[in-house]
């Protein structure tokens with residue numbers, strides 16, 4: 001087990017405004033590679049890789065502003081391992097190098113920008129090319145979406161000192177969600193674990209979490225789980241898809257920043273936090289409940305989000 005111990009802090013002013021007992025787990029402040037949940041996942045994935053054999057080159061994929069790609073590129077650079085990223089979207093053509101792009105470019109990683117439908121093919125082709133040259137290639141799944149990545153979140157739950165009634169966070173590909181759910185159950189807790197979808201619609205998102213959860217729990221078959229309430233994946237707050245947000249939500253996020261002194265971005269943590277606030281205000285989560293919001297990062301997405309000033313009045 002690898003303990004990272006991000007801190008938990010109470011959000012007094014926000015809790016008072018919402019009539020709730022709310023704390024926040026600061027994975028946005030994990031002390032490596034600019035933080036966020038991709039640090040936890042990739043630390044585990046990387047450890048497993050290098051224990052086998054240190055690769056010559058790491059390949060992975062993601063969006064142009066992928067937090068996962070940034071963490072992989074920085075981790076590889078630190079170790080002196082080459083990195084090849086296959087990203088979908090466009091390279092940033094503005095006068096500024098924003099968010100994750102700055103870090104990705106700084107490492108000197110090779111980057112291919114392709115259409116989403118060409119990612120798998122591009123990765124496979126490039127891998128063969130490198131292997132022909134006798135190089136040892138490690139392909140890390142996009143988003144760090146793997147059982148090893150999810151295990152990092154089982155261990156992360158061990159860091160908590162108290163059992164919350166609710167844990168709420170931004171859920172994307174599902175490994176973080178599966179890990180937290182499994183971690184809660186392995187501690188024998190009754191906590192309700194609610195992932196707020198930042199992009200996927202209900203059915204697909206829920207299935208993705210369930211699949212990796214089942215695979216993950218398969219590796220813990222010696223443990224009997226008494227309490228499995230099912231995966232709670234909430235797709236009511238996607239705001240129309242990945243990276244999409246409204247004027248209203250940016251205004252609400254800037255209010256949140258003022259109430260907490262913490263950065264919330266409109267792509268991940270902020271979107272999830274707005275979902276949580278709505279669940280509290282609409283009574284889905286009762287007043288005075290003990291809630292832990294798990295901040296999974298996103299500061300660099302905030303830095304590269306478009307039209308923020310236009311939205312803030």
Ligand SMILES: *Cc1c(COP(=O)(O)O)cnc(C)c1O
Pocket residue numbers: 036037038067068143170171172173174175176177268269296297298
């Ligand atoms: C990737 C990411 C998530 C979602 O994590 P998954 O394990 O893919 O569900 C949440 N927040 C941030 C900041 C992320 O980068």
